[in-house]
Amino acid sequence: MAEAILEVRDLHKHYPLTQGILFKKQVGAVKAVDGVDFDLAAGETLGIVGESGCGKSTVAKMLVNLERPTSGTIRYKGEDVTKLSARALKAVRRNIQMVFQDPYTSLNPRMTVGDIIGEPYEIHPEVAPKGDRRRKVQDLLDVVGLNPEYINRYPHQFSGGQRQRIGIARGLALQPEIIVADEPVSALDVSVQAQVVNLLEKLQSEFSLSYVFIAHDLSIVRHISDRVGVMYLGRIVEIGSDAQIYDHPTHPYTQALLSAVPVPDPDARAHRERIILTGDVPSPANVPSGCRFRTRCWKAQERCTLEVPLLAVPAVFRLTDSPAKHDSACHFAEEKQVVPPESGENGGNGGNGETGGNGETSASGETSANGVTGKEANGGEEPKSL
Amino acid sequence: MLLEVRDLHVEFHTREGVAKAVNGVDYSVDAGETLAVLGESGSGKSVTAQAVMGILDIPPGKITQGEILFQGQDLLKLSEAERRKIRGAKMAMVFQDALSSLNPVLSVGEQLGEMFRVHQGMSRKDSKAKAVELMDRVRIPAAKERVGQYPHQFSGGMRQRIMIAMALALEPELIIADEPTTALDVTVQAQVMDLLAELQRELNMGLILITHDLGVVADVADKIAVMYAGRIVEQAPVHEIYKAPAHPYTKGLLESIPRLDQKGQELYAIKGLPPNLLNIPPGCAFNPRCPMAQDVCRTDVPPLYDVTDSPVPRASACHFWKECLHG
């Protein structure tokens, strides 16, 4: 892996729960983020998936310094950004920018598009001289696929997808190295989501950006990410390359999550094995002892109550060459393939043939799916053979 | 046929003009059958459902044309009092947002029991027993203890179960579920969808599932109606549509799903934006975004053609469905 430009270590964010009006007494804490570690390499996309309340958005906010961590470090090129002075922080902020989920609340309705995208230059005047700004803003509009003439319009004159492009342009203005995208497409119409995902990928290669891409849509995360981390109740429970996570998950939560995702293929209904978890996610104010997933886990034993599993390569895989050899915080990690290879007519036999195989085999197994291959889809103009 | 919607038209009168939300929708669902209505926001899928349920806000909404036949009876010709008797008893609806659909100041037991008191004149005590029974049925643990609790004391998944219980209370013949799992987490979504499908089988109800999620549709639907700009653009049994869509819009949606073999490549994206309902393009509403569009598409509105060379009945509102189907 290339050199890490962002190193997150033991990150915590606890929100105190207090009682009393005049004399506040802390009675507990909501452990929104409770010990998160990961690295982000230059030019890479790290996907973070998890259900609502797992702390993924809080992690995003801490990465761009919108929230101060309770403890832990976030090192950007070796420098701990959580302990910087206001002035030094301002300089770092230029390099880590955010794209927000809701394009309807992330743009100030009282400002024109030009003012919104130009604001970064007003805050950081050293980046662009005054006379140059308008042209820069128009260039940015062009880069994100909007007409540069729209510079004087207001956000309410745009649709959701266009607004998200404006938000992306604002994030790009200071030429950051890292963009943290918190559910950037989940508020958009289905037919527009792919446009924005494509735009993000195009920008990544054009400006050599690193992404932290937070989402709950597992298929989009897989498409865009080089590595994926799975969060549950404030912690990363499993992290690895996209093929490791999707094809060879070893943590029971990842397996359940992947198996629960509806597959857009009615033929998969028959031979799909689904793990239906019982119950709900426990409250982050009252985290179970030991392994936090044990209350919903079908494998839980006494050890899980007593001992917190660490995020490391599980002992069973340590000496193997298995593609399942990646960090997983489970005492009883074992591989289980839950995502059936996408299949058309020939899908029936592919359901469980891949266990232990390597990533390439499983990927090539998909190519025949529905006869829709990447190349054809890209062309877009011609109807394809089916 | 349990429910048949015929040539339904709905308009909304807004400050900016007349928004044509539904422009001639036909669909039908039989007992024990699941029809998925697939579409983006503004496609008219929810408005159609609201018109069927009779909960459309009139004004600003207005049903300008069409019939809604429920067990052979045109609901649009009934009085409000007659419709009210059907609502809840014979057809029920599950909404997306369970928290705002439940009354926060009444316990869930009271809200469930109310169905029996209002529609069947049951006593308070009997209706409470019925409420517990319903909560058991949708598998809410410790139903007896929780029947007196208030909506905010339940998690999102549990609240959606309560909504389902409420819809099922009077064992209706038709359930309309409007994005029932969109607000839920994936692992909870699976639980709720399974429950809904199982109860539907058990009670042999018709189910109209309104969603934008191609995955959910593939999991549970028998047949699909794809809506775009207030019209059905394609209708077919679920297996056929995923195998070979006969409309470029459906095709575009299916192709824009990220696939493993496309990793690192650009996703297929339908170009452009969903149409503005105040100003729907002439001809085929999809023509500005369609890769196959010809001159005729910009002038003539395509009727819902029968897809004749299919072994099962299916239809597509595309002048070039043949080309689309066969490529």
Add this chain to the structure above:
Amino acid sequence: MPEQPQPFDDGRAINHTGAGGGTDLAMDEGETLEKTPGGPKGTGPDKKPRSLWSDAWHDLRRNPIFIISGLIIVFLVIISIWPQLIASGNPLDCDLSKAQEGSQPGHPFGFNGQGCDVYTRTVYGARASLEVGLFATLGVTLLGSVLGGLAGFYGGAWDGFLSRITDVFFAIPVVLGGLVLLSVVSNNSVWPVIGFMVLLGWPQISRIARGSVITAKQNDYVHAARALGASNNRMLLRHIAPNALAPVIVVATIALGTYISLEATLSFLGVGLKPPTVSWGIDISSAAPYVRNAPQMLLWPSGALAITVLAFIMLGDAVRDALDPKLR
């Protein structure tokens, strides 16, 4: 992604049809723009862009309630600056011999108990009412929105302290407070009355301002500005204030009418404005004993008062309709 409940969700969106896909995004956009310039609202690239404020103004101009109340208010402002435009007499020029007399040529509203011309006094009374109303509203709005806005923005101890203070002020009955506080002031001008109103009125605005600042503060665009490294001043002035202002303006416009009637109440009770200042409240007060013999003394000033208060409240209503984000 949840579906938007409104079936005409895209009503405000621009209707050009090629946002583009793939790598030629910009090209797509440009091409289609030529084909279909501008959307349903005529927002073509050459037309003047419209902000929410100018949209509100656009709506207001078409609202008959706004036009009627606006005309009344413009008229009131003009006559309070130049009362001699429509009243040639002097309001303090009285002739006891004509006391309580009815309508006569040149004196359409008749005379009051002191024999002063009721028409002239009613016209001249507008000035005091508007002065009190406008300056009290101005003071209340400035003080209230600054204190409330800062409390909402910074939160914490200052917010807690301010909230308790507002509670205390809310607990003071206005009329009783006026009787007590103003009875010790002997200054013969409108300023003590205005000062009293500001003192008791700012907590109302401060609550509104605090609430709307807190709402605005939670918007992602404020977070976005902070992530860019914006200073507190920039966030407050550029992002929060413009978005938190609308409810304050609405409440202030409606409050203006109530301050005018409060002035009349206080003057009626003898603690507000005092003669020789001419005010509707004073005239209503002095007319009270003569209602049976000379109803015109009561009718004209109270009618003028009612119309003025109504005009401001109607204006406030119209402004609220135009600014209410739920209707936008």
